[in-house]
Amino acid sequence: MRRVLPFPVLTLALLAMWLLLQQSLAPGQIILGSIIAIFASRGLAALQPERPRIRNPASIIKLIYFVTVDVFRSNVAVARIILEGRRHEQTAGFLTVPLDLHDRTALAILSCIITATPGSAWLEYDSLRGVVLIHMLDLVDEQAWIDTIKNRYERLLLEIFQ
């Protein structure tokens, strides 16, 4: 099983993408999509990526919920900052956050979450010291943001991956 299908989830996702693009569930499309998906996932296996170990799948739902709520909230907040045009207070600033997270997949997910949220952007990460540089649009309370990142996201990602 492992030799034919090295990445079962990826293969299923590719098949789903194929069927969505074709917009049909005809048997021919399923066969063609499966062949393409199997070959593509074996192509990825040739690159020998690190295989992420997911410990706690239930937390993924919680993480998705948190991210959706936070992205919506910061959409409103950033839209308000732009429309009010209060640019003389200079609340934007850089923030360094020490992280306990070391799993590469988890770090990639955390960086995508932080950058996709309006109002915060992941700039650079140092793997030796485990420190990340983040730019915040509304940096009024530095410690509050560090707590949000560490308690809300990092704890969940630690639960999921480590």
Place this chain on the structure above:
Amino acid sequence: MTDIPVWLAIVVGLLSLAGALLTLVGCIGLARFESFYERIHAPTLGTSFGTVAVLLASILYFSVTGQRPAIHEVLLLVFVSVTTPVTLMLLARAALYRDRAERNGTVPPSVGQDIVVPPTDAKS
């Protein structure tokens, strides 16, 4: 588009309006903010809920008017939400690198070990 229900017209129209408005606000922010690092936050408005609203409108419209549910817009949403952070992070890193190389003093030093950045005279 002759025989669509009124509720569908209103919901689809308002959803697309909301998405377009969010994208517009994001682009206004892009034009208005004063430094590059502030501007990098603006386009995410359009790529997060701006895109969600417009694609939801499209899914609703084609699902109700067509015979089968049209959910292939989900692909576009997944694609946009995965690629935007990657492009923004790459751009931000490029900007950090250039600002540090020119030593114009507005960016913090590298959080990692001290990498020696050669000074350049690029001005564009």
Place this chain on the structure above:
Amino acid sequence: MSAAILHWLLLLSQVLLALAMIAAASRMIRGPRAQDRILALDAFYVAAMLMLVLFGIRVGTAVYFEVALVIGILGFVSTVALAKFLMRGEVIE
């Protein structure tokens, strides 16, 4: 009646997106630096993509969706290539 409501709301949304594209284009022209222009180009691509999705709803065909997908992919690839160029001076090393 309902067709008219949808028509005008969609038209208004497209006008808003066009304004968004103008705002992004103004940042592209003003700069001041290369990274600002590339960021503006990326936002421009996203607005163009949403514009095409709205065109698809107005015309009532799903063909525009494929165009939007292609624009999204091209926008991603070109922005990544340009960012890479800014950082290293080369796209392929």
